[in-house]
Amino acid sequence: xxxxxxxxxxxxxxxxxxxxxxxxxxxxxxxxxxxxxxxxxxxxxxxxxxxxxxxxxxxxxxxxxxxxxxxxxxxxxxxxxxxxxxxxxxxxxxxxxxxxxxxxxxxxxxxxxxxxxxxxxxxxxxxxxxxxxxxxxxxxxxxxxxxxxxxxxxxxxxxxxxxxxxxxxxxxxxxxxxxxxxxxxxxxxxxxxxxxxxxxxxxxxxxxxxxxxxxxxxxxxxxxxxxxxxxxxxxxxxxxxxxxxxxxxxxxxxxxxxxxxxxxxxxxxxxxxxxxxxxxxxxxxxxxxxxxxxxxxxxxxxxxxxxxxxxxxxxxxxxxxxxxxxxxxxxxxxxxxxxxxxxxxxxxxxxxxxxxxxxxxxxxxxxx
Amino acid sequence: xxxxxxxxxxxxxxxxxxxxxxxxxxxxxxxxxxxxxxxxxxxxxxxxxxxxxxxxxxxxxxxxxxxxxxxxxxxxxxxxxxxxxxxxxxxxxxxxxxxxxxxxxxxxxxxxxxxxxxxxxxxxxxxxxxxxxxxxxxxxxxxxxxxxxxxxxxxxxxxxxxxxxxxxxxxxxxxxxxxxxxxxxxxxxxxxxxxxxxxxxxxxxxxxxxxxxxxxxxxxxxxxxxxxxxxxxxxxxxxxxxxxxxxxxxxxxxxxxxxxxxxxxxxxxxxxxxxxxxxxxxxxxxxxxxxxxxxxxxxxxxxxxxxxxxxxxxxxxxxxxxxxxxxxxxxxxxxxxxxxxxxxxxxxxxxxxxxxxxxxxxxxxxxxxxxxxxxxxxxxxxxxxxxxxxxxxxxxxxxxxxxxxxxxxxxxxxxxxxxxxxxxxxxxxxxxxxxxxxxxxxxxxxxxxxxxxxxxxxxxxxxxxxxxxxxxxxxxxxxxxxxxxxxxxxxxxxxxxxxxxxxxxxxxxxxxxxxxxxxxxxxxxxxxxxxxxxxxxxxxxxxxxxx
Ligand code: SF4
Ligand code: SF4
Numbered sequence: 001x002x003x004x005x006x007x008x009x010x011x012x013x014x015x016x017x018x019x020x021x022x023x024x025x026x027x028x029x030x031x032x033x034x035x036x037x038x039x040x041x042x043x044x045x046x047x048x049x050x051x052x053x054x055x056x057x058x059x060x061x062x063x064x065x066x067x068x069x070x071x072x073x074x075x076x077x078x079x080x081x082x083x084x085x086x087x088x089x090x091x092x093x094x095x096x097x098x099x100x101x102x103x104x105x106x107x108x109x110x111x112x113x114x115x116x117x118x119x120x121x122x123x124x125x126x127x128x129x130x131x132x133x134x135x136x137x138x139x140x141x142x143x144x145x146x147x148x149x150x151x152x153x154x155x156x157x158x159x160x161x162x163x164x165x166x167x168x169x170x171x172x173x174x175x176x177x178x179x180x181x182x183x184x185x186x187x188x189x190x191x192x193x194x195x196x197x198x199x200x201x202x203x204x205x206x207x208x209x210x211x212x213x214x215x216x217x218x219x220x221x222x223x224x225x226x227x228x229x230x231x232x233x234x235x236x237x238x239x240x241x242x243x244x245x246x247x248x249x250x251x252x253x254x255x256x257x258x259x260x261x262x263x264x265x266x267x268x269x270x271x272x273x274x275x276x277x278x279x280x281x282x283x284x285x286x287x288x289x290x291x292x293x294x295x296x297x298x299x300x301x302x303x304x305x306x307x308x309x310x311x312x313x314x315x316x317x318x319x320x321x322x323x324x325x326x327x328x329x330x331x332x333x334x335x336x337x338x339x340x341x342x343x344x345x346x347x348x349x350x351x352x353x354x355x356x357x358x359x360x361x362x363x364x365x366x367x368x
Numbered sequence: 369x370x371x372x373x374x375x376x377x378x379x380x381x382x383x384x385x386x387x388x389x390x391x392x393x394x395x396x397x398x399x400x401x402x403x404x405x406x407x408x409x410x411x412x413x414x415x416x417x418x419x420x421x422x423x424x425x426x427x428x429x430x431x432x433x434x435x436x437x438x439x440x441x442x443x444x445x446x447x448x449x450x451x452x453x454x455x456x457x458x459x460x461x462x463x464x465x466x467x468x469x470x471x472x473x474x475x476x477x478x479x480x481x482x483x484x485x486x487x488x489x490x491x492x493x494x495x496x497x498x499x500x501x502x503x504x505x506x507x508x509x510x511x512x513x514x515x516x517x518x519x520x521x522x523x524x525x526x527x528x529x530x531x532x533x534x535x536x537x538x539x540x541x542x543x544x545x546x547x548x549x550x551x552x553x554x555x556x557x558x559x560x561x562x563x564x565x566x567x568x569x570x571x572x573x574x575x576x577x578x579x580x581x582x583x584x585x586x587x588x589x590x591x592x593x594x595x596x597x598x599x600x601x602x603x604x605x606x607x608x609x610x611x612x613x614x615x616x617x618x619x620x621x622x623x624x625x626x627x628x629x630x631x632x633x634x635x636x637x638x639x640x641x642x643x644x645x646x647x648x649x650x651x652x653x654x655x656x657x658x659x660x661x662x663x664x665x666x667x668x669x670x671x672x673x674x675x676x677x678x679x680x681x682x683x684x685x686x687x688x689x690x691x692x693x694x695x696x697x698x699x700x701x702x703x704x705x706x707x708x709x710x711x712x713x714x715x716x717x718x719x720x721x722x723x724x725x726x727x728x729x730x731x732x733x734x735x736x737x738x739x740x741x742x743x744x745x746x747x748x749x750x751x752x753x754x755x756x757x758x759x760x761x762x763x764x765x766x767x768x769x770x771x772x773x774x775x776x777x778x779x780x781x782x783x784x785x786x787x788x789x790x791x792x793x794x795x796x797x798x799x800x801x802x803x804x805x806x807x808x809x810x811x812x813x814x815x816x817x818x819x820x821x822x823x824x825x826x827x828x829x830x831x832x833x834x835x836x837x838x839x840x841x842x843x844x845x846x847x848x849x850x851x852x853x854x855x856x857x858x859x860x861x862x863x864x865x866x867x868x869x870x871x872x873x874x875x876x877x878x879x880x881x882x883x884x885x886x887x888x889x890x891x892x893x894x895x896x897x898x899x900x901x902x903x904x905x906x907x908x909x910x911x912x913x914x915x
Contacts, residue, residue, distance in 0.1 A: 210512035215896040223781030252545045276547045283534040290887045291512045
């Protein structure tokens with residue numbers, strides 16, 4: 001089973017926190033990988049919140065491809081962070097030659113462009129990069145978006161932490177929202193893209209589970225949006241559904257649960273909004289999920305939430321203090337990060353609710 | 369010595385031979401009166417017996433006139449092998465036996481100038497079934513837990529009605545963050561994923577039709593299963609049209625438009641909307657043929673419902689006046705949608721054919737969003753009456769065609785917009801749950817069934833040519849006849865009970881298949897949970913091949 005976690009705080013946090021959160025649950029996963037998405041960045045990236053940062057792991061050839069492509073499009077590099085990597089003998093890590101975290105200014109012709117136009121440009125550029133590098137596996141581009149950094153690596157999370165020098169906290173590399181997952185996708189071939197969290201246009205999702213409606217979801221999503229690609233993991237479907245309903249359809253987050261795990265018919269008919277619920281279930285029948293799942297998601301405004309499958313077959317705990325909220329598959333992860341919290345206020349979300357953490361860190365429980 | 373009259377009909381030309389044992393027969397006459405086809409009759413045979421009544425042989429000859437039961441060698445009265453004589457005989461003195469050397473087709477056509485007709489079913493290739501090469505092969509084990517068929521709840525319903533893509537739903541976000549609907553959406557009904565298929569009140573006896581209707585009402589009102597039944601062509605009793613039970617009925621219109629005069633006249637008095645309207649374009653068992661109700665079955669009540677005299681009722685092979693899909697969409701669908709003020713889903717039933725995907729594509733792209741279901745009927749379905757040639761040599765199996773339609777929808781991102789319902793030989797082995805489940809996985813939203821319902825009522829026919837005399841009006845089981853005496857053979861309460869029990873069992877069995885794959889709602893399009901034991905089937909349907 002995967003272990004997943006998320007930390008959202010009013011203060012900037014170093015990713016070592018996320019590593020600690022996941023380390024304590026290591027008996028539950030198989031130490032085969034570590035991946036995280038950092039949003040609402042602080043430290044060295046704080047100045048560049050409006051400019052897109054590219055997160056890329058690649059070979060030397062891949063790096064050339066990426067540089068040429070971005071240059072041709074007119075992107076101007078404004079900042080670059082090169083992680084200090086330290087490889088020691090015996091480390092369990094399948095590192096790529098280059099890790100690129102570069103921030104760019106938009107091409108000059110986009111000076112007067114709308115937010116949507118810029119966002120389209122970023123998505124198209126990332127998809128193009130991905131397609132170009134996919135051929136000879138010269139690189140993996142995880143995100144190209146303002147205020148977001150993604151890191152995915154295959155190997156032992158502790159070694160990955162040591163390799164990237166992420167075990168010791170500092171103030172230079174921080175974020176207010178970090179989502180993380182340990183374990184590669186062991187169901188299928190090990191592919192870097194298959195590691196959660198997945199990110200698309202400001203939306204992040206990661207899951208612990210098995211989406212048995214993967215085939216249905218995938219068949220439906222493949223034609224819905226150009227960004228719905230890959231499908232290396234059945235959990236990508238959760239991200240695409242979130243993106244589709246929130247960004248494309250512009251429906252409120254509360255409907256996410258109604259789409260993925262609709263109320264049973266006999267409950268839905270009794271509801272005041274039965275008409276809407278039926279319409280949603282009908283029109284998005286192929287986005288329903290099945291199987292045991294816990295899904296953590298984040299919205300572009302950095303709202304964090306968690307939902308479970310309709311039978312609550314996978315665990316998740318929410319622990320919080322005045323300035324930090326932690327989601328974790330196992331409570332031991334929260335104990336590690338927030339030892340001082342009042343554990344009586346921990347929330348074990350049920351199968352019919354969404355637990356939402358808003359901008360001000362208010363913890364809300366929405367009943368489906 | 370008799371002369372050999374080779375051109376006269378002999379019993380060994382016929383498809384069934386009656387085997388009779390004089391020794392056991394008491395001449396009670398039960399078999400003769402029970403045989404609805406007049407295939408047997410009493411006659412007297414001259415018997416010769418040599419015997420000796422002395423201690424040393426002194427043969428004597430005795431002739432006697434012995435009454436016997438004999439098979440008729442008359443084409444009109446050929447034995448159908450229904451086995452009713454055997455059923456009624458208290459002494460096991462008579463039975464019928466399949467004649468492997470039958471010359472029936474040749475002699476029938478040679479003497480009548482027309483091909484034989486029959487009812488019931490398609491008999492070609494009854495052994496091989498695509499669905500039997502498929503298995504539910506993806507079982508939830510370690511990566512995801514399977515469910516408990518008894519303990520967990522399952523949502524086993526299917527939509528009937530046109531479904532809009534989410535982006536076209538007339539929703540806005542209200543002040544409270546809730547979605548508000550401000551516009552019309554096509555009517556959609558969530559019903560049980562097995563519809564009792566369209567068998568008309570003319571094709572079935574009134575008792576049989578009533579039994580099915582009773583079963584449907586009971587399933588809905590007592591068992592909580594929202595099963596719907598389609599009327600078949602020819603309308604239904606006015607009392608039912610005006611009753612609250614109309615909501616369980618899908619009204620069918622076929623090319624003969626029989627019965628619609630009365631339906632339309634009754635509209636102002638309807639207190640419920642029907643569950644749907646089904647426009648029948650074609651029928652899987654005999655594609656290209658219209659409906660056929662022989663005069664023998666056009667009893668007074670049928671004449672009244674349909675508004676016709678006693679004569680052969682032939683529905684044309686196509687809807688006169690509909691020459692293209694555009695027309696059918698615009699004219700027929702719009703008028704039926706409008707007739708019920710856009711409150712009732714209107715669906716179409718077509719015979720599976722090499723062209724089904726084109727038809728489906730045209731409907732799914734229709735800009736009016738008024739086609740509420742695509743009913744695809746395959747070759748192996750039943751029929752009240754048809755020419756043998758249509759049954760034996762026309763048609764298209766449903767499995768691959770259903771899959772093609774689903775995949776066509778997937779390629780356009782339109783899956784689910786027009787619900788797919790499939791039929792044609794489903795449940796032929798007796799297990800409809802398994803067949804239906806596999807069809808769901810291949811992309812069907814639901815299935816419909818007719819012939820199986822006849823089996824449940826006690827139909828004596830089978831896929832090996834037994835009986836299949838539904839066209840004659842002489843159904844020995846009282847199912848497809850309008851003869852009052854024969855109809856009384858059927859006990860409608862028992863039939864209704866059988867149907868109800870079968871559906872309850874099937875509902876359990878559906879759960880027994882959903883549980884191991886870990887799904888609590890129908891796995892429509894989940895071809896990943898099927899495996900095929902035949903490579904050609906696997907390739908054609910795009911499921912995993914296993915061996
Ligand atoms: S099998 Fe049926 S048709 Fe044949 S003789 Fe017996 S009752 Fe008549
Ligand atoms: S028993 Fe009746 S319904 Fe069955 S095949 Fe014979 S005639 Fe048809």
